[in-house]
Amino acid sequence: MVPFLGFNLAETTSALPPRGGAQAQQKPNSVKAPTVEAELKKAQRSRSDKKPTKTLRNLLALRQIAKSTISTASRRQFENKVPEKQKLFQEDNGIPVHLKGGIADALLYRATMILTVGGTAYAMYELAVASFPKKQD
Known part of the structure; x- marks a missing residue:
């Protein structure tokens, strides 16, 4: 059998429950997918003399990176500038609102x-050129 991601496919398929009988009446959601840690332990047991596969x-490294970098907490606190911008744009100083942002x-x-x-000028020029065709000699 050809190894797939460092596992022998015969090992993983033999762990699946047989079809039919009492096993078929179970809910499909009751079967849990193996975790990375479980697969790592399984690989270590089957290859006690070798290190876990590079994959x-x-x-595992990718999982740790994903856990540590995805966070709901903000790393930097930003100053709330909304009240300042509200004052700037609501000020009645005669400048149109689309120009109040500055330079x-x-x-x-x-x-x-x-x-x-x-x-617009170029479109009118092309329209004028197209409306007067060149004379043929």
């Missing part, structure tokens, strides 16, 4: 206006 060690908003607005006016 299993990698799986970056003004540059984006101007670039958008230049592209819009330029694109």
Whole structure:
């Protein structure tokens, strides 16, 4: 039998319950999938003279990394700037709301206006060129 991920498939399939009879009446949810630790112990028992396979060690390392890096707690505390931004945008100083963000908003607005006016002019030019076809000699 060909080893798959460091396991002999004959070993893993022989551990499955037989089909039919009293075993077939059990709920399908009652069968639990083997954990990585259980597979590692199984591999250590079957190969007591060898170390666990590299694949299993990698799986355990990956599991530890996933456990340690996924966290709901924030690592850095950020200052809440929402009240400041609310005051800035609600201020009645005559500046349009789309320009109250500062220089970056003004540059984006101007670039958008230049592209819009330029694109409209170019479209009208192409329309004029297309409406007067060239004369053939």
